[in-house]
Amino acid sequence: MTKVKICGLQEPEHIQTAVLAGADAIGFVFAPSKRQISIEKAKELAKFVPEGVLKIGVFVDPTIEELEQIVNVVPLDYVQFHGHETPEYIETCQFPSIKALAVKTVSDVENGSKYNTDYLLFDAPGTDFKGGSGMSFDWKLLQGHGISENRLILAGGLNPSNVGDAINRVKPYMVDVSSGVEVNGRKSNELIKAFIQAVKDEERS
Numbered sequence: 001m002t003k004v005k006i007c008g009l010q011e012p013e014h015i016q017t018a019v020l021a022g023a024d025a026i027g028f029v030f031a032p033s034k035r036q037i038s039i040e041k042a043k044e045l046a047k048f049v050p051e052g053v054l055k056i057g058v059f060v061d062p063t064i065e066e067l068e069q070i071v072n073v074v075p076l077d078y079v080q081f082h083g084h085e086t087p088e089y090i091e092t093c094q095f096p097s098i099k100a101l102a103v104k105t106v107s108d109v110e111n112g113s114k115y116n117t118d119y120l121l122f123d124a125p126g127t128d129f130k131g132g133s134g135m136s137f138d139w140k141l142l143q144g145h146g147i148s149e150n151r152l153i154l155a156g157g158l159n160p161s162n163v164g165d166a167i168n169r170v171k172p173y174m175v176d177v178s179s180g181v182e183v184n185g186r187k188s189n190e191l192i193k194a195f196i197q198a199v200k201d202e203e204r205s
């Protein structure tokens with residue numbers, strides 16, 4: 001089944017809802033964002049994430065020292081990069097990683113081949129911040145560019161109504177959502193459940 005990451009969680013109840021509904025990964029945002037949390041807060045929230053559910057930290061251009069501290073203290077399973085991190089930087093960081101690429105054109109997708117990373121995440125270009133904008137991009141740009149489906153994470157403007165179609169067209173390894181499971185800027189238990197159910201429904205169809 002397509003894996004699901006629910007990102008930008010800030011409250012224990014939303015983590016519990018996501019875990020009970022079957023989320024495979026929980027995202028904590030350390031990048032500048034309206035969803036940004038401190039290392040102390042992430043450490044507290046991490047206690048609500050059971051073994052077997054991945055904890056993924058979202059960053060924009062962190063120093064290696066910052067990264068090491070956060071990964072070890074929270075602790076995190078993966079680091080997700082949304083900034084200008086170079087292929088060399090990602091090789092140096094030595095943590096399991098996800099490189100996010102903002103897709104405007106085919107060359108943004110092709111750029112992915114430069115990175116020695118565990119997963120490539122394709123997202124819409126951010127607006128105020130480097131991600132989490134709730135905007136989508138043209139999924140057709142992902143077709144025919146040789147990205148292995150088992151390395152591809154799809155993000156950007158996903159929600160319970162469009163995620164089934166997205167899975168059907170792109171066949172990603174994982175889908176990642178933040179804005180699409182929020183109401184008035186706060187995570188919604190109902191939307192988190194609806195999103196995960198929509199992924200399961202698509203698998204059965």
Ligand SMILES: O=C(O)c1ccccc1N[C@@H]1O[C@H](COP(=O)(O)O)[C@@H](O)[C@H]1O
Nearest residue numbers: 007033131132133134155156157178179
């Ligand atoms: O969620 C954020 O606030 C965020 C901030 C900075 C960089 C990345 C961020 N989140 C990631 O953005 C995408 C798309 O989110 P959305 O569903 O369109 O809101 C996703 O990969 C989040 O992990």
